[in-house]
Amino acid sequence: LTVLGLETSCDETAASVVRLHPSEMGGRAEVLSSVVHSQIDDHAAYGGVVPEIAARSHVEMIAEVTRRAMAEVDMGYDGLDGIAATAGPGLVGGVMVGLSFGKAAALARGLPLVAVNHLEGHAVSARLGAEVAYPFLLLLVSGGHCQLLEVRGIGDMSRIGATIDDAAGEAFDKIAKALGLGYPGGPALERLAAQGDGSKIDLPRALLGRKDCDFSFSGLKTAAFRIAQTCETDQDKADLADAVQNAIARQLSDRSERALAAYAETHDHRLFVVAGGVAANKTIRATLEATAAKHGFDFLAPPMAYCTDNAAMIALAGAERLALGLTSDIDVVARPRWPLDEARALADPSHK
Numbered sequence: 001l002t003v004l005g006l007e008t009s010c011d012e013t014a015a016s017v018v019r020l021h022p023s024e025m026g027g028r029a030e031v032l033s034s035v036v037h038s039q040i041d042d043h044a045a046y047g048g049v050v051p052e053i054a055a056r057s058h059v060e061m062i063a064e065v066t067r068r069a070m071a072e073v074d075m076g077y078d079g080l081d082g083i084a085a086t087a088g089p090g091l092v093g094g095v096m097v098g099l100s101f102g103k104a105a106a107l108a109r110g111l112p113l114v115a116v117n118h119l120e121g122h123a124v125s126a127r128l129g130a131e132v133a134y135p136f137l138l139l140l141v142s143g144g145h146c147q148l149l150e151v152r153g154i155g156d157m158s159r160i161g162a163t164i165d166d167a168a169g170e171a172f173d174k175i176a177k178a179l180g181l182g183y184p185g186g187p188a189l190e191r192l193a194a195q196g197d198g199s200k201i202d203l204p205r206a207l208l209g210r211k212d213c214d215f216s217f218s219g220l221k222t223a224a225f226r227i228a229q230t231c232e233t234d235q236d237k238a239d240l241a242d243a244v245q246n247a248i249a250r251q252l253s254d255r256s257e258r259a260l261a262a263y264a265e266t267h268d269h270r271l272f273v274v275a276g277g278v279a280a281n282k283t284i285r286a287t288l289e290a291t292a293a294k295h296g297f298d299f300l301a302p303p304m305a306y307c308t309d310n311a312a313m314i315a316l317a318g319a320e321r322l323a324l325g326l327t328s329d330i331d332v333v334a335r336p337r338w339p340l341d342e343a344r345a346l347a348d349p350s351h352k
């Protein structure tokens with residue numbers, strides 16, 4: 001199955017062609033092309049994503065980005081089995097651009113349309129680098145989400161914990177902004193932290209040791225804002241960045257441990273996957289890998305290029321849905337909110 005995927009839910013305009021080779025493990029994915037146009041320069045002056053500017057930029061770029069992704073593969077639209085587009089959650093103006101473009105292409109070429117939940121894309125993204133069998137325990141850490149999920153298969157996921165306030169990526173971005181690091185903050189904060197030593201800085205340890213699998217970052221954020229105002233030197237800032245990164249890693253690890261222990265009681269196949277933009281952070285990857293090993297779990301993270309937003313993950317989720325016969329009606333609508341637990345509902349009438 002070969003699928004063109006389109007992604008426009010935030011500030012990346014992306015298109016990708018992915019081929020799914022069926023196998024007993026759920027299929028091996030082959031990325032034939034993956035083009036990502038980042039809008040970072042358009043938003044940098046505002047210190048964050050401006051929805052109206054994002055939507056306009058998607059309109060300007062979607063045709064060119066798709067043309068490039070298709071030009072890189074040695075076949076035309078005739079070689080495709082379907083077109084997948086992100087239908088939410090995200091900035092709805094942007095989502096509408098990619099979804100409408102996908103609908104038009106599907107109609108014009110007589111191809112099935114698959115509306116994909118952006119988070120489902122992140123959930124399968126580790127499968128772009130290795131053949132990963134379902135089920136697995138997933139920590140989804142991105143700019144807008146921080147959740148632990150039991151992933152039984154495509155469209156078959158349940159949430160076992162989530163943040164009660166900010167997402168981890170959001171915490172990275174806001175604290176980075178307070179340190180004057182600009183946007184996007186996560187990668188900049190990671191670079192600064194490499195020069196710092198945060199061991200002497202005391203940050204709140206929210207929810208640590210609590211029995212559920214929820215997260216909280218607002219206390220950490222407030223404390224970091226306060227300390228940021230007292231930073232006098234670049235070294236002070238680097239030390240704070242290191243402390244913040246370690247505190248976030250510690251919380252992600254502690255909350256995941258709860259889920260790992262519970263999951264291990266009911267599953268023999270023990271695989272822990274982390275995905276989403278924050279999974280690109282090396283300290284967090286290493287911390288979670290050690291946590292997984294401690295509980296006897298294999299550990300997997302997506303290739304770096306597929307942690308932050310991309311269309312290869314959307315194409316793969318689309319291909320997996322297509323393999324199950326889960327296509328979408330042409331009048332499917334863009335959804336600003338769309339919990340992953342009900343990802344199947346949109347495409348499968350029996351679940352409405």
Ligand code: ATP
Pocket residue numbers: 010089090118122141142143144145168169170172173184185186187190276277278279280281282307308309
């Ligand atoms: P969502 O997927 O929840 O809708 P999103 O699509 O905006 O949100 P992603 O593209 O998955 O989020 O990830 C972007 C987030 O990841 C940003 O918050 C960014 O700061 C963070 N991030 C990216 N790289 C790193 C890094 N190296 N360290 C920490 N955070 C990072």
Ligand code: MG
Pocket residue numbers: 010011012308309
């Ligand atoms: Mg982005």
Ligand code: FE
Pocket residue numbers: 118122142143277308309
């Ligand atoms: Fe994302």
